[in-house]
Amino acid sequence: MALASWRSPLARALHHNRSLTYSRYVQLATVRLNGQPANRTIVFRGFLNDTNQLRFITDSRSDKAEQVSQQPWGEACWYFPNTREQFRLLGILTIVSAAHADPALVKAQQLQWQELSDTARLQFAWSHPGKPRSDSDRFDPPSPDPVEPLPNFCLLLLDPIQVDHLELRGEPQNRHIYQRESSTESHEEWSVRSVNP
């Protein structure tokens, strides 16, 4: 698939902010089961193969996994400190566990697990996130298998349909909104317009 037009400014931002580990951290907004918004920091893991879908990881026991199954829309807000620019990526979230119906996505989920550091993998062997902490909880479990994902490990995909790019450094500021106009398996059509910041 051809890269969407917003991929080039995003790649540039990632490059110019690569000295900061946390320039790969984004804040993901979802909607809670009761209709209230939720927001948390997650780590960008790259794009899915040759698509425009962003890869993240999550635990099937987390609140966001439950939220996404009810309301699959999410907006990632990504601020780059060095270049003072922000990308807001609105799209559909997909949670990929080993039980997902699409074998290509299950393959991607396995590869994602294998790419993780030991430390990152270990978190999926921890006690149930968000539950009351007790002394019996296990935070020093044995290292999980580096090849076969633990059952609660999920790949989280964000498939953007709108990207709002704001450059605070402009004169006065620049803001572009990219919109996906159509898409097929192999091609996406994106429009871009300049709007007031």
Added chain:
Amino acid sequence: MALASWRSPLARALHHNRSLTYSRYVQLATVRLNGQPANRTIVFRGFLNDTNQLRFITDSRSDKAEQVSQQPWGEACWYFPNTREQFRLLGILTIVSAAHADPALVKAQQLQWQELSDTARLQFAWSHPGKPRSDSDRFDPPSPDPVEPLPNFCLLLLDPIQVDHLELRGEPQNRHIYQRESSTESHEEWSVRSVNP
């Protein structure tokens, strides 16, 4: 009003990250009119007087002003890079324009305007945010009055009812959830519990 118990770890985080301008930037999630989540970076401006409400600013012409009038719940996600910790503050948002019914809040809105830099005030004299940009749009308007706010200037308040504090540096990690149990005009009762990260 007594400071809520989460104010002390938050003050510590602000102190230890004060070298980074952007440690005062937070991502605010709201819900769009169509039920999808929205997320953007905003600047923390301090607390409202002796309350536990966080102050931000917004333009009455922005999407978030419209979103808040329909769904007043918001969650701010605040990541502190130096200390590797995150606060998620869930609460009710209030938009305070000059027309607000509470004179004390209108007073706070005026003071907020007067505290802003000239550059920050100027943005409220810009053309309608989010509308298509055209050459006739004004981004070099005369400086607005530093005393009397422009009519589209609003104070934005977040009154938290839950604060989720995650410390990535812990062994393994520490996570505390603060919950507001009750509140009167002069007092708030907060509980805190330790949960699995």
